[in-house]
Amino acid sequence: MNIQKLIRPNIRKLAPYICARHNRATGIKLDANENPYGNVNRYPDPNATEVKKILAKMLDIKAEDIFVGNGSDEAIDLLMRAFCDPGEEIIVLDPTYRMYKVAAGINDLKVKSVPLTKDFQINVEKTLSSISKKTKIIFTCSPNNPTGNLLKKKDIFELCKNFKGIVAVDEAYIEFANEKSCISNSGQYPNLVVLRTLSKAWGGAGIRVGYATGSPEIIKALNKIKPPYNVSVLDQKEAVKILSSKTKIKKILRERNRVSKILKTLVPKVYKSDANFILFEIPNAKHIQEKLQSAGVIIRNTQIKNCLRVSIGKSGENDKFLRALSNLLKS
Numbered sequence: 033m034n035i036q037k038l039i040r041p042n043i044r045k046l047a048p049y050i051c052a053r054h055n056r057a058t059g060i061k062l063d064a065n066e067n068p069y070g071n072v073n074r075y076p077d078p079n080a081t082e083v084k085k086i087l088a089k090m091l092d093i094k095a096e097d098i099f100v101g102n103g104s105d106e107a108i109d110l111l112m113r114a115f116c117d118p119g120e121e122i123i124v125l126d127p128t129y130r131m132y133k134v135a136a137g138i139n140d141l142k143v144k145s146v147p148l149t150k151d152f153q154i155n156v157e158k159t160l161s162s163i164s165k166k167t168k169i170i171f172t173c174s175p176n177n178p179t180g181n182l183l184k185k186k187d188i189f190e191l192c193k194n195f196k197g198i199v200a201v202d203e204a205y206i207e208f209a210n211e212k213s214c215i216s217n218s219g220q221y222p223n224l225v226v227l228r229t230l231s232k233a234w235g236g237a238g239i240r241v242g243y244a245t246g247s248p249e250i251i252k253a254l255n256k257i258k259p260p261y262n263v264s265v266l267d268q269k270e271a272v273k274i275l276s277s278k279t280k281i282k283k284i285l286r287e288r289n290r291v292s293k294i295l296k297t298l299v300p301k302v303y304k305s306d307a308n309f310i311l312f313e314i315p316n317a318k319h320i321q322e323k324l325q326s327a328g329v330i331i332r333n334t335q336i337k338n339c340l341r342v343s344i345g346k347s348g349e350n351d352k353f354l355r356a357l358s359n360l361l362k363s
């Protein structure tokens with residue numbers, strides 16, 4: 033598959049912005065019109081070298097095959113900018129993360145929404161038959177937000193095999209699942225790109241660092257069009273610190289189990305979660321969500337009929353949520 037051919041012609045031709053420090057970052061820095069005084073007076077490393085070094089080691093991939101961005105949301109936007117001309121199309125598998133549609137709207141792209149099956153898996157046949165000449169990217173999300181379940185890998189790969197465009201797998205929540213990342217399969221599928229983030233399992237949502245990896249040509253295209261200083265000095269520093277420490281996944285998984293068990297005693301249906309949130313069904317979902325909010329507990333309404341999504345917080349926070357919900361259901 034020729035990935036180069038999939039890249040928008042204007043992006044293929046584009047001469048990227050190259051900083052004078054691109055190849056040598058040490059020495060007297062008189063190239064970027066910075067102020068010589070201050071703590072954060074220097075522009076950040078455009079290549080996020082130290083962050084990539086750690087990620088490459090952790091994931092057993094090459095540093096040059098990684099794009100580091102301002103959250104994985106930036107990777108979602110840049111994929112569209114690299115591969116889709118205005119008026120072209122992406123496919124999303126609903127219900128899913130709503131940013132794909134928003135980013136598509138910003139980029140003037142059409143969105144074809146293909147429903148997931150009843151058990152929230154990919155309807156491969158329907159997805160493939162929805163592809164048109166204008167379809168450039170299919171976004172899959174595993175574990176999926178807001179349903180919380182993993183998608184079957186074989187279905188994702190079926191899309192890769194049968195679609196001549198880009199297949200993105202958003203693995204924002206993969207660390208919470210009992211499943212290996214699709215990163216290890218990117219060698220087999222040149223059109224596969226995997227999106228990951230420090231915002232969830234790593235507890236780094238406040239610094240806005242996400243990354244993408246996959247076929248070198250896709251990653252090269254993202255790195256070519258990203259703003260040169262897209263990840264701040266402070267964010268890069270903190271990202272290195274976070275990635276060098278331990279995640280709190282075990283604690284969250286224990287709480288996920290506990291909350292899920294108690295929720296099952298309160299509401300008609302609790303979905304199995306492979307992520308750090310739980311989807312559950314409840315009559316009058318919107319009303320319940322608003323009542324909870326008035327009681328000081330903010331959870332998320334969803335596109336799924338009578339379903340709410342609650343994130344797993346600290347044990348005391350989860351207790352407050354469960355108590356508030358239980359009180360509401362009694363009243």
Ligand SMILES: Cc1ncc(COP(=O)(O)O)c(C=O)c1O
Pocket residue numbers: 102103104105106129173176177202204228229230231237240241242
């Ligand atoms: C599926 C999914 N992808 C991406 C993101 C955004 O991640 P980031 O914080 O890295 O931009 C989220 C955030 O909630 C998400 O749910």
